[in-house]
Structures are given as structure tokens and as C-alpha cells.
Amino acid sequence: MVEQTTQEKINSVLWQAADTFRGKIDSSTYKDYILTMLFIKYLSDTYKEKLEEYTKRYNGDEQRIQRALSRERFVLDETSTFDYLYRALAKMLYPLKL
Numbered sequence: 001m002v003e004q005t006t007q008e009k010i011n012s013v014l015w016q017a018a019d020t021f022r023g024k025i026d027s028s029t030y031k032d033y034i035l036t037m038l039f040i041k042y043l044s045d046t047y048k049e050k051l052e053e054y055t056k057r058y059n060g061d062e063q064r065i066q067r068a069l070s071r072e073r074f075v076l077d078e079t080s081t082f083d084y085l086y087r088a089l090a091k092m093l094y095p096l097k098l
Contacts, residue, residue, distance in 0.1 A: 044082035
């Protein structure tokens with residue numbers, strides 16, 4: 001089951017993301033990075049919700065799940081998700097901690 005997202009949680013994640021970029025990026029291009037990351041996060045979360053919904057609906061039948069997902073507005077592979085990008089960045093920044 002997907003954990004319910006609250007406004008407080010959204011605000012916290014956004015502030016953490018903003019803190020990451022502050023001081024490293026010119027303020028005139030700052031919004032470009034933030035809006036892009038928010039869009040990628042939205043696509044990833046939407047796709048993940050659909051995947052979980054279809055997994056439950058089709059009792060884990062991978063063929064039916066993939067067929068249903070292929071008919072959605074967009075399809076993501078694992079390397080295009082926010083989670084994958086976040087893990088890849090974390091491995092680059094903190095290679096010994098993972």
C-alpha cells in the first residue's frame with residue numbers, strides 16, 4: 001500500500017531539494033532545475049502508483065501488468081525514474097556509505 005502523502009511531507013521534501021541547490025546554481029536558472037526535478041518526481045510517482053494498482057488488480061501477472069502499463073499516457077523504464085536518479089546521485093556523492 002502506498003503511504004499517504006501529506007502537505008507537510010511535500011513541503012519538507014521541497015525544502016530539502018531547494019537547500020541542495022542553493023548557492024551552487026545561479027538564481028536565474030534555479031527554477032529550471034527545480035521545475036524539472038518536480039516534473040520527473042511527478043511522472044515517477046504517477047507511474048509507481050499505476051504499477052502498484054495493476055500489480056494488485058492482476059495478482060502479479062507480469063504480462064497483464066506490462067500490457068496495461070503500455071496503454072498509459074506515458075511509460076517509464078527503471079532508469080528513468082526519480083528514485084533511480086536519486087540513488088545514482090547518492091552513489092556518486094557518497095560512494096562509501098552505500
